[in-house]
Amino acid sequence: MATVKAAILGFGTVGQGIYRIVNERKEQLAARTGAPIEIAAILVRNLERPRPDTPGVLVTDRFEDILAIPDLDVVFEAIVGEEPAGTYLEQAIAAGCHVVTANKVMYAKAGASLEAFARESGTGVGYEATVAGGVPVIKTIQNLNLANSITGIQGILNGTSNFILTKMRKEECSFADALKEAQELGYAEADPTNDVSGFDAFCKLMILSGLAFGEQPDWEHVPMDGIDKLTLDEVIDADRQGLRYRHIADVRRGEDGEILASVGPVLIGPDHPLYGVDGVDNAVAIETAYAGTLTVTGPGAGMYPTASVMVEDAAVLLKQPFRKLVTD
Ligand code: NDP
Numbered sequence: 249m250a251t252v253k254a255a256i257l258g259f260g261t262v263g264q265g266i267y268r269i270v271n272e273r274k275e276q277l278a279a280r281t282g283a284p285i286e287i288a289a290i291l292v293r294n295l296e297r298p299r300p301d302t303p304g305v306l307v308t309d310r311f312e313d314i315l316a317i318p319d320l321d322v323v324f325e326a327i328v329g330e331e332p333a334g335t336y337l338e339q340a341i342a343a344g345c346h347v348v349t350a351n352k353v354m355y356a357k358a359g360a361s362l363e364a365f366a367r368e369s370g371t372g373v374g375y376e377a378t379v380a381g382g383v384p385v386i387k388t389i390q391n392l393n394l395a396n397s398i399t400g401i402q403g404i405l406n407g408t409s410n411f412i413l414t415k416m417r418k419e420e421c422s423f424a425d426a427l428k429e430a431q432e433l434g435y436a437e438a439d440p441t442n443d444v445s446g447f448d449a450f451c452k453l454m455i456l457s458g459l460a461f462g463e464q465p466d467w468e469h470v471p472m473d474g475i476d477k478l479t480l481d482e483v484i485d486a487d488r489q490g491l492r493y494r495h496i497a498d499v500r501r502g503e504d505g506e507i508l509a510s511v512g513p514v515l516i517g518p519d520h521p522l523y524g525v526d527g528v529d530n531a532v533a534i535e536t537a538y539a540g541t542l543t544v545t546g547p548g549a550g551m552y553p554t555a556s557v558m559v560e561d562a563a564v565l566l567k568q569p570f571r572k573l574v575t576d
């Protein structure tokens with residue numbers, strides 16, 4: 249049985265989760281995809297940082313070393329920010345690799361062109377982990393949008409924000425303490441600005457818009473706010489009145505056909521479908537023409553939920569008959 253060779257870009261929370269799952273599920277993956285997966289190399293930024301042992305795996309800070317691996321099949325991308333991640337994935341596709349990413353900041357901008365390039369190149373792109381962590385919202389939408397159509401999407405898309413709002417409400421915890429715990433648990437980004445300012449949920453919403461409607465709204469025209477301006481008193485006062493703040497991202501096609509979107513904290517009552525979604529959980533309500541509203545809920549961040557959907561994406565790509573073209 250031939251071995252599938254994979255590389256992991258980034259070895260923080262998500263990258264380490266991929267490494268663990270691929271090794272913990274070696275036999276299962278081999279049986280279900282037809283070939284064992286071997287992590288051949290890992291890319292990091294700082295080689296001096298202490299890390300878990302990865303015997304027999306090349307650990308490098310040079311992307312050229314990754315591309316030089318003979319017969320590399322899959323590149324998992326779990327680094328941070330738009331660049332160099334976008335360029336790395338473009339180069340990996342050009343080298344004939346399937347790519348799987350968790351990087352929503354990169355994918356909100358570069359996703360459409362990466363997918364088109366992969367199609368031309370006979371490889372595939374997996375991006376389930378870019379939106380709502382372990383919740384399979386991308387595959388759900390892909391499976392709903394052929395005969396059916398999507399009219400609107402509303403969701404809690406940032407696990408850190410929901411975790412913080414829940415801690416503030418239930419435990420009267422300060423914003424700073426709740427954020428610190430979200431960082432320790434691996435939910436928040438190393439720089440949590442995007443989590444609490446709303447930009448992380450905004451990027452996820454743009455990815456969902458592209459998938460559901462084939463286009464994104466003009467980014468400049470989308471009102472965006474985070475939870476960073478809410479005070480503990482406001483959260484507690486709302487709770488006493490039976491209301492809850494949720495950080496909600498919403499996108500829909502307006503009557504004249506334009507895409508309307510918004511991202512920000514909203515005060516909701518017990519009748520709202522997102523009222524009961526607590527902690528790091530995300531929930532996405534997908535409004536459809538024929539099937540009513542379908543809601544998927546689950547862990548929106550964290551090592552295993554996120555890494556598991558990435559390994560799942562890779563397994564799906566490996567099972568498909570691709571025409572693999574390597575450009576010289
Ligand atoms: P971490 O900060 O824990 O890890 C990031 C890793 O990427 C580190 O190993 C870092 O290297 C490496 N890295 C960063 N920049 C570069 C670069 N330019 N070249 C090479 N390596 C680089 O992040 P996470 O694992 O939490 O997140 C990774 C990605 O997944 C992000 O895009 C994030 O938004 C996304 N994501 C995260 C989720 C989560 O629950 N944590 C959930 C869903 C998506 P070094 O250690 O040497 O600094």
Ligand code: HSE
Pocket residue numbers: 378380381405406407408409435436437443448548549550
């Ligand atoms: N920091 C992100 C969150 C990770 O809290 O939702 C998942 O994309």
